[in-house]
Amino acid sequence: MEARDDELPPLDPAESLRLIAREQATTTRRLTPDPRLLLWPWGLAWLIGFGVFFLRFGPDERVLVDMPDWVPLTVLLGSMIVAGVITGIVGARAARQVSGPSSRQGAMYGFTWSVAFIGMATLFSRISDLLPVPEANLLWAGAMVALTGALHMAGGAIWNDRSLFVLGLSISVVNVAGIIIGAGWHALIVAVLGGGGMLVAGLVSWLRMAR
Structure with missing residues (x-):
């Protein structure tokens, strides 16, 4: 009985190494969550939540869009909860494997x-x-961003993930710069550079994984 082509052993050691590399890459893609599902929910949450903060509590206490005082914090916390639920589900599905x-x-x-x-x-x-x-x-916003940056850096250290560590470091630097510049501007800086940065990071990580 003749063996099928896919049952034949590799012809040389180089082909064996290439086969092993392909299998390892396939396994890594299967076990690694889509970075867009991990980063885009948070990027959108920051872009929307801190954007609303900036519109209501602008620099020098300017009100760019009139709305009740409780709306910005509610939108920010609500969007972060939604992002946490989404990433939690994605992470749990990956952990089951x-x-x-x-x-x-x-x-x-x-x-x-x-x-x-x-x-x-x-x-x-x-x-x-x-x-x-x-x-x-500023206390609420700065502390939430600081904690997020620190936890991302800790995660990068735990799993030896340079990209995650760099993301946490970037978030921390953006946060410190916004706090120094002051209330109002902090929300805009974090929305654009922090939220937008996570959207870009998710896209770049996905493209790198696809390659």
Whole structure:
């Protein structure tokens, strides 16, 4: 009985190495979540949420679009919750295909995000009323972005992912620059450079994975 062509062994060691490389690449693509689904929800959440902040609480307390004071923070938190749900579902689906330490690391890392944001929101909800509105808004926005940047950098260190670490570092630099420039401008800078940067990073990562 003759073997089919796809059952024949590779003709030489070089072909064997190429076959192994192709299988490894296929496995990596299958187990790695689509970076667009991980980064685009957050990029849109920041672009929309911080954009609304800028329109309501502009530089020098200017109101570019009149709306109730509670709307910007509600939109920002709501959009971040939606982004968190989307990325959580994507990450959970990917984790189901992996067992062992890597799966536990991913679960603990995701849990860390939830606990950190809940703790921060609980603390700031107690003290933000003691501050003037511009400073309170800057406290909320700056702290959320700072925490996001730090957690991205931590994730990059855990998984030796240079792209994730660089993204977290970039977010942190943008955040510090916005805080230094001041309330109002911070929201615009984070919306454009932070949110827009994540949209670009998701596209670049997807194109790199496709290659």
